[in-house]
Amino acid sequence: xxxxxxxxxxxxxxxxxxxxxxxxxxxxxxxxxxxxxxxxxxxxxxxxxxxxxxxxxxxxxxxxxxxxxxxxxxxxxxxxxxxxxxxxxxxxxxxxxxxxxxxxxxxxxxxxxxxxxxxxxxxxxxxxxxxxxxxxxxxxxxxxxxxxxxxxxxxxxxxxxxxxxxxxxxxxxxxxxxxxxxxxxxxxxxxxxxxxxxxxxxxxxxxxxxxxxxxxxxxxxxxxxxxxxxxxxxxxxxxxxxxxxxxxxxxxxxxxxxxxxxxxxxxxxxxxxxxxxxxxxxxxxxxxxxxxxxxxxxxxxxxxxxxxxxxxxxxxxxxxxxxxxxxxxxxxxxxxxxxxxxxxxxxxxxxxxxxxxxxxxxxxxxxx
Amino acid sequence: xxxxxxxxxxxxxxxxxxxxxxxxxxxxxxxxxxxxxxxxxxxxxxxxxxxxxxxxxxxxxxxxxxxxxxxxxxxxxxxxxxxxxxxxxxxxxxxxxxxxxxxxxxxxxxxxxxxxxxxxxxxxxxxxxxxxxxxxxxxxxxxxxxxxxxxxxxxxxxxxxxxxxxxxxxxxxxxxxxxxxxxxxxxxxxxxxxxxxxxxxxxxxxxxxxxxxxxxxxxxxxxxxxxxxxxxxxx
Numbered sequence: 001x002x003x004x005x006x007x008x009x010x011x012x013x014x015x016x017x018x019x020x021x022x023x024x025x026x027x028x029x030x031x032x033x034x035x036x037x038x039x040x041x042x043x044x045x046x047x048x049x050x051x052x053x054x055x056x057x058x059x060x061x062x063x064x065x066x067x068x069x070x071x072x073x074x075x076x077x078x079x080x081x082x083x084x085x086x087x088x089x090x091x092x093x094x095x096x097x098x099x100x101x102x103x104x105x106x107x108x109x110x111x112x113x114x115x116x117x118x119x120x121x122x123x124x125x126x127x128x129x130x131x132x133x134x135x136x137x138x139x140x141x142x143x144x145x146x147x148x149x150x151x152x153x154x155x156x157x158x159x160x161x162x163x164x165x166x167x168x169x170x171x172x173x174x175x176x177x178x179x180x181x182x183x184x185x186x187x188x189x190x191x192x193x194x195x196x197x198x199x200x201x202x203x204x205x206x207x208x209x210x211x212x213x214x215x216x217x218x219x220x221x222x223x224x225x226x227x228x229x230x231x232x233x234x235x236x237x238x239x240x241x242x243x244x245x246x247x248x249x250x251x252x253x254x255x256x257x258x259x260x261x262x263x264x265x266x267x268x269x270x271x272x273x274x275x276x277x278x279x280x281x282x283x284x285x286x287x288x289x290x291x292x293x294x295x296x297x298x299x300x301x302x303x304x305x306x307x308x309x310x311x312x313x314x315x316x317x318x319x320x321x322x323x324x325x326x327x328x329x330x331x332x333x334x335x336x337x338x339x340x341x342x343x344x345x346x347x348x349x350x351x352x353x354x355x356x357x358x359x360x361x362x363x364x365x366x367x368x
Numbered sequence: 369x370x371x372x373x374x375x376x377x378x379x380x381x382x383x384x385x386x387x388x389x390x391x392x393x394x395x396x397x398x399x400x401x402x403x404x405x406x407x408x409x410x411x412x413x414x415x416x417x418x419x420x421x422x423x424x425x426x427x428x429x430x431x432x433x434x435x436x437x438x439x440x441x442x443x444x445x446x447x448x449x450x451x452x453x454x455x456x457x458x459x460x461x462x463x464x465x466x467x468x469x470x471x472x473x474x475x476x477x478x479x480x481x482x483x484x485x486x487x488x489x490x491x492x493x494x495x496x497x498x499x500x501x502x503x504x505x506x507x508x509x510x511x512x513x514x515x516x517x518x519x520x521x522x523x524x525x526x527x528x529x530x531x532x533x534x535x536x537x538x539x540x541x542x543x544x545x546x547x548x549x550x551x552x553x554x555x556x557x558x559x560x561x562x563x564x565x566x567x568x569x570x571x572x573x574x575x576x577x578x579x580x581x582x583x584x585x586x587x588x589x590x591x592x593x594x595x596x597x598x599x600x601x602x603x
Contacts, residue, residue, distance in 0.1 A: 046495055072498040073507075085496040089514050102510045103501025147500045 002026060002056050002151060002183050008049035010038045015049070017042075019202045019212040025177045025184045027194040027215075029224075030204035036187045037082075039204065040153050043185065044079050045072035056151045056183065073103065078144030080154040084136040086128035092139050093124040099147030109146055117179060118142045118172055134165040138172060145180070152180060155187045173197055191232050195219065195276050220316055220323045233279040233314065235325040241271045250295075256320040260348070261295045279314065279327035283347040286336050296348040300324060302340050305333060317346055324348075374575075378568065380547050381555035382575055388463055388551055389531035392471035397524055400478035404523075405508070407479070408486035426476040430536025437469055437541040465542035466549045470531035478527035485519020486512065517594060525587045529580060552576050 002021040009015065017039045019026070028036045041047040043054055045061070048069065054062040056077075061070050086095050096114075099105040115121050118138045128136060137157045144152055157173075158166045170193075177184060177197050188194050194201060195215055202212040203224055211221060216236040218224055225233045239255035244267075251265040253273055260275070267273055289297065300317035307313035313333045315326045324346055338344070374382075406412075407419055425433050441448040441459045451457045459465035489512050497507035513520075535553040542549040544558060556572040559565035 044499060046499075072495065073501050073503055075499075076501070077499060079496070079499040081492070081496065083492070085490075085492055087493060087497070087511055089511075098497070098502070098510075099500040102497065102506050105501040143500065 001058070002185070004039075004043060004052075004054055006039070006042055006049035006052035006054060006062070008042060008047070008051070010035075010041075010047055013038060013207045015039060015042065016208045017204070019200075019209050021183055021185070021200045021202075023183055024199035025186050025197050026200040026202060026212075027198035028185060028187045028202050028204055029189070029191065029194045031189055034189075034204045035207035036189075036204055037155055038207070040079075040155050040185060040187055043151075044077045044153055045070065045075050059150065076105075076148065076150045078147050078149030078152040080137070080140045080144050080152070080157050082156045082159050084128075084133075084140040086131075086136055086139055086143070088128050090128075091124070092120065092126050092128065092131070095128065095139060096120070096124075096143050096146055098143060103147060105148050109148060111146065114142050114145050117145075117175060132165065133161045134169045137161070137169060141172075141176065145176075150182060152182055152184045153187070154184065156189070158188075158190070158193060170196070191234070192276075195234070195236055195274070216323065220325065225314065233325055233327060234276050235279070235316075235323055237275045237277060237319075237322050237324065239273055239275065241265070241267045241269050241273060243269050255322060258298045258320050260298070277324060277348060279325040281349045282324060282326035283349075284315065284317070284326050284328060284332075284336070284338065285345040285347060286338075286342070288345050289347070292347070294347045294349055297345050298348070300344055300346040302338060302342045302344060304340055305338060317344065319346055374571070375568070377546065378555065378571060378575070381550055381552050381572070382579075384463060384466075384547070384549075385532055385551040385553075386579075388466045388470055389528050391464070391467040392474060392531040393524060393528050395467070396471040396475050396527060397478060397520075400475060400523060400527070401482055401513075401520060404479045404482035405486050405512075408483045409491065422479050423476045425473050425537075430473060430534070431540050433472060434469060434537035434540025437465075437472065437537065441465065441468065441541070459542070461542050461545060462548055466534075466538050466551060467531075469537040469541045470534040473534045473537050474527035474530040477530050478523035481519045481522040481526065482516065483519075485516040485522075488519075489515045518591060521587060521591055521594070525583065528583065532579070533576070 001023060004020070005018045007016050013035050015035050015038055028039060030036050038047060042049045043061075049062065049064065051064040052062070053060065053064065060066070060068050061075050062068060087098065090098070097111070115124070118141060120138060120142055123131065123135055123139060128139070131139065141154070141157065158169060161169065174197070186194070186197055198215055200212060201215045201218040203210040203218065211218065216238065219234060219236050237255050237260070239253040239260065242252045242254040242259060244251050250261045250263055251267055253260045253262055253265075253275065262275070265273070285297070298319055300319040303316045303318050303323070305313055305315050307330060311329050311331070312327055313330045315328065315333070315338065317324050317326060326346065332338075403418070403422060407415065407422075439445050441451075443449075443452070443458070443460045448458065448460060451459070459468050493511050493515075494504075494507045497511045498504065502510065532551070533553050534551070535557065538549065538551065539554055539557075544550050544554045550558065552572055552575065556569055556576070559569040559572060562568075
């Protein structure tokens with residue numbers, strides 16, 4: 001449980017941040033310059049807010065009214081910086097154990113366990129400058145974890161990596177987010193990373209937290225789309241794998257009644273999965289269509305229609321108690337006479353739900 | 369072969385010089401590291417004044433520095449009186465005074481490269497160390513200081529060389545007393561003032577050159593070994 005309510009000014013940016021994370025991964029999401037790093041620096045103690053309070057799991061780290069302002073070294077916050085900040089004169093092993101020998105942190109976490117979690121075994125004897133960008137970030141994450149933190153902050157750990165390296169490290173992050181056992185604040189401007197990894201999403205723009213809540217709810221918000229852009233507008237469906245159809249290479253995912261068929265999803269029956277579906281990959285039909293190649297055609301109810309100008313309209317539909325987003329032309333809305341409350345069939349192109357956009361992730365907390 | 373046989377007075381000057389320079393380095397180096405770090409990392413009121421004061425011996429005529437030391441630390445000087453009455457320490461006309469003069473003259477030469485190397489160390493690394501639980505002093509000792517070692521080494525060599533060759537401030541402050549304050553430079557000067565001192569002067573010159581050359585080689589070897597350990601060519 002993290003409870004943040006801070007104000008402050010750094011440079012030209014006025015920070016007004018208020019959010020809570022209920023455990024798991026809380027993502028700070030916003031464009032570059034939105035103040036994400038400034039907010040995390042304030043939480044970590046690298047910058048000082050002018051007012052407000054910061055507490056993690058009931059421990060107050062900062063409270064302007066009570067005059068509490070723990071120094072960085074006493075906050076027990078594992079900070080993974082965008083630029084890794086490994087100590088260049090120390091080996092990977094000495095970097096990883098730094099908190100023990102220099103910070104006198106006994107650390108509750110087992111060294112071998114962290115090495116295993118992040119795949120660092122073969123890197124221990126090397127120097128930071130011989131590591132690739134992805135390896136550096138993994139070492140930085142391991143170093144932060146081994147300091148026995150009460151909170152882990154990851155500030156755009158993938159921002160300096162190319163696409164391939166990013167995909168190398170993401171599976172480690174998936175595991176980390178599930179197995180860390182401590183709250184995590186994840187900073188990113190990539191909606192893909194955020195939806196993949198987080199439970200709670202905090203939307204930040206121009207130094208202010210605009211809104212926060214469970215990821216699936218947040219994705220349905222209009223103001224989020226303004227930040228992500230319409231091409232990235234999407235919705236998140238949670239479900240459970242009910243069975244794997246090996247003959248056709250399809251996974252059947254129960255999303256609370258109806259089933260979706262997803263090709264190439266590496267999962268086993270019983271796995272909780274999170275599916276991100278882009279609005280542009282969803283079409284709507286007023287009568288159940290026949291003779292289609294699209295396998296996922298599910299009954300849904302229109303909740304809202306927005307989009308006053310431009311050729312497209314954004315339509316939110318409820319589907320088995322969850323929300324799905326469709327992006328269709330305003331002309332179609334008019335021709336089909338779509339209105340809130342109408343029963344429609346949502347056509348989801350199977351190809352949009354593959355490994356790239358959907359992923360194994362912890363179930364969204366606080367959703368039920 | 370008589371040429372290579374050092375006279376007792378010359379031996380005395382060499383040993384004294386090394387002693388004076390080593391003492392100057394031992395005391396001045398930690399202070400130079402501290403001042404360089406403060407100048408590199410903090411902007412405090414009087415930053416410019418401290419910086420100017422540190423560099424004064426570099427721009428003042430050495431005789432002026434020596435005279436100021438004499439005024440302050442001499443037998444009748446305020447600091448000198450205080451030190452001799454309280455601790456029984458006197459810098460006047462003995463080898464510790466020569467070391468003081470050498471240290472003061474060498475100080476700016478040490479501070480400069482050390483400061484530059486501190487400025488080259490990313491302060492964010494220290495923040496990372498603190499986030500891992502290290503107290504600021506520990507963070508400095510385990511991260512910033514080791515990364516600045518090449519610059520500190522450079523400063524130490526420059527300072528040692530300067531301390532060994534110091535002349536003007538030394539002769540003004542503690543005079544030219546054989547066995548007490550007559551270092552190589554002063555002995556050489558004395559030799560040149562003596563009608564039959566040509567040979568002695570030449571030998572002293574040779575000694576100074578050999579010692580300086582050895583110091584440079586040693587520092588080069590040391591720096592190379594260090595670079596290998598800190599980073600650079602590690603595969």
